[in-house]
Amino acid sequence: MTPAGEHTVDANRKAVDDLVTRLQSRLVDDETLTRVKNVLRSRYLRILGSNQKLAALLPSFYANHGDWRALFAIAPQYDRLTSEELQRVALQYLIPAGRTVAYRTNPPEPGGAASSQRGIQ
Numbered sequence: 298m299t300p301a302g303e304h305t306v307d308a309n310r311k312a313v314d315d316l317v318t319r320l321q322s323r324l325v326d327d328e329t330l331t332r333v334k335n336v337l338r339s340r341y342l343r344i345l346g347s348n349q350k351l352a353a354l355l356p357s358f359y360a361n362h363g364d365w366r367a368l369f370a371i372a373p374q375y376d377r378l379t380s381e382e383l384q385r386v387a388l389q390y391l392i393p394a395g396r397t398v399a400y401r402t403n404p405p406e407p408g409g410a411a412s413s414q415r416g417i418q
Contacts (some may be wrong), residue, residue, distance in 0.1 A: 298313070306400060310327060310398065312413065317387060317391045323384075324380035324384055325380045326380075330380055332333075334375045334376070334378060337375050338372060338375060341371060341372050341375075350366075354368055377414075
């Protein structure tokens with residue numbers, strides 16, 4: 298996630314933490330769940346419409362699921378997604394003990410403090 302505008306990485310992390318807390322403490326409303334399912338379906342159809350993306354995913358599904366045809370079984374699973382299932386998964390898997398946080402920074406500018414410490418002029 299990249300902070301936008303004047304937002305900080307810490308503000309982004311807090312926003313994600315707040316979202317996870319909401320998912321764990323209350324059910325997603327039907328309107329939001331329907332909207333998310335529609336987004337997932339449209340992304341899925343875009344993948345199937347791209348030969349390059351499809352070619353990249355088929356061997357991945359074969360390796361991970363033992364059958365490349367598993368790729369074509371995803372869309373019907375979206376309909377089975379429920380608010381209760383989302384909450385259950387959030388409570389089970391989105392826990393602090395399972396979290397990994399990593400920050401990526403830009404490399405130092407040439408001639409900056411870090412490069413002079415390494416003897417680079």
